[in-house]
Amino acid sequence: MRIIKFERYGAPEVLQYQEVGAQLPADNEVLIRVKAIGLNRAESMWRQGAYVEPVNLPARLGYESAGIVTCVGAGVTHVKPGDAVSTIPSFSLNDYGMYGEEVLAPAHAVVKHLPTLSFEQAVSIWNPYITPYGALIATGLLKANDTVLINAASSSVGVGSIQMVNMMGAVSVALTRTGEKRQQLLDAGAQYVIATEEQDLVAEVMKITDGKGAQIILEPVGGANFPKLISALQVGGTVFVYGGLSTDVTPLPILEVIARKPIIRGYNLFEVTTHPDSQKKAVEFISQGLESGALKPIIEKTFTFDEMVQAHHYLEKSQHLGRIVVLVD
Structure with a gap:
């Protein structure tokens, strides 16, 4: 072998x-x-x-x-x-x-x-669904009708996140660099798609949320666009940082942090998978989603x-x- x-x-x-x-x-x-x-x-x-x-x-x-x-x-x-x-x-x-x-x-x-x-x-x-499960479900943070920004939305975790957000009755907003994958992301279930290099990210999010901002952001990228994510967040909202795909420096917008009071939380799926009880709950939840067809x-x-x-x-x-x-x- x-x-x-x-x-x-x-x-x-x-x-x-x-x-x-x-x-x-x-x-x-x-x-x-x-x-x-x-x-x-x-x-x-x-x-x-x-x-x-x-x-x-x-x-x-x-x-x-x-x-x-x-x-x-x-x-x-x-x-x-x-x-x-x-x-x-x-x-x-x-x-x-x-x-x-x-x-x-x-x-x-x-x-x-x-x-x-x-x-x-x-x-x-497992990785595509347990990653959003741990951030959104295991924490109890996601509520119906919340708006969730999903960065790098075309990745396997991004697509899994779109499906899980929809499954929970919340609003999935896929973030992608260009409009090239817009239709594919819509076909994958995204309720909204924002091409961050072609559209005003903050303005688009405020349109979607009636000026309130998103409650949750799933962020595996970092880099120069990070301050825009903070500006698109609801006051007191949460950013789950679970990756660093960008090799650029990630600025911290101090004044926006003061104004928006975000919770910026480092996260990875090992918080769920390395504990038998939490892993078992994740497997059961995801299996139910697969059986119902909500997760594909x-x-x-x-x-x-x-x-x-x-x-x-x-x-x-x-x-x-x-x-x-x-x-x-």
């Missing part, structure tokens, strides 16, 4: 395929024959040494895989060989990596997904396992809408 690793930081070409011998799960581990892998921008940042956690080289990578359990270690009772499962991001990439034809995963990260889901769909649900994973493009370098290049173009999936034969 092959896994993927890297020995130095850099472009996707640093990814290397390595043959590994037979693997056996230790206590509380699960061995999975992988069928599909879901790509996350966090893995691109990890490969470049630009993630929130230091990387121990040589390194593995990959948070989300789906496949068939082939073996379980002592203490594992919730899954068994032959089960179709997927993995939830709830571990350090210094400890485990899901890029492989057969991988070991910590038992707490392995769940049986809905049997109606394909393997491609199963790797397109959108897959933009698939690659083969041998095309992982090309898949990472495609991911980093930021031109996709929805999930990029790598299929493993």
Whole structure:
């Protein structure tokens, strides 16, 4: 079986395929024959040494895989060989990596997904839906009719956020750089779309909210536009910062902060996924949304396992809408 690793930081070409011998799960581990892998921008940042956690080289990578359990270690009772499962991001990439034809995963990260889901769909649900779930639902912050600004809305988390906001009876406002993806975002469920490089972001939000501003902003970008987001926020509103896709300096607009009194909160899905009770509630909530049809994973493009370098290049173009999936034969 092959896994993927890297020995130095850099472009996707640093990814290397390595043959590994037979693997056996230790206590509380699960061995999975992988069928599909879901790509996350966090893995691109990890490969470049630009993630929130230091990387121990040589390194593995990959948070989300789906496949068939082939073996379980002592203490594992919730899954068994032959089960179709997927993995939830709830571990350090210094400890485990899901890029492989057969991988070991910590038992707490392995769940049986809905049997109606394909393997491609199963790797397109956890990060895209748990991320907004933790910010909006687990906190109890989102209320019906609230307006939520969703930056980088065409990402898999962005699309998942649109669907979850709509599911809760709130108002989803997709933010995208240009109007190129406007219709795609509307088709994906966004109630409003604002092209931030072509429209006046603050003016458009004030039109939508009758001058009140948005209650919540989901922000994975940062950079020069951050002050505009603060200006588009309701007094006392909350900004969940869960990424730093922009390499530009992020200014803090002091006077707007004084005027709007925002809550600027650093956030990541590990707040939910690393605690058994909260992870269980998230899985149940998302599964109910999938069963009802309110949540529908959108897959933009698939690659083969041998095309992982090309898949990472495609991911980093930021031109996709929805999930990029790598299929493993």
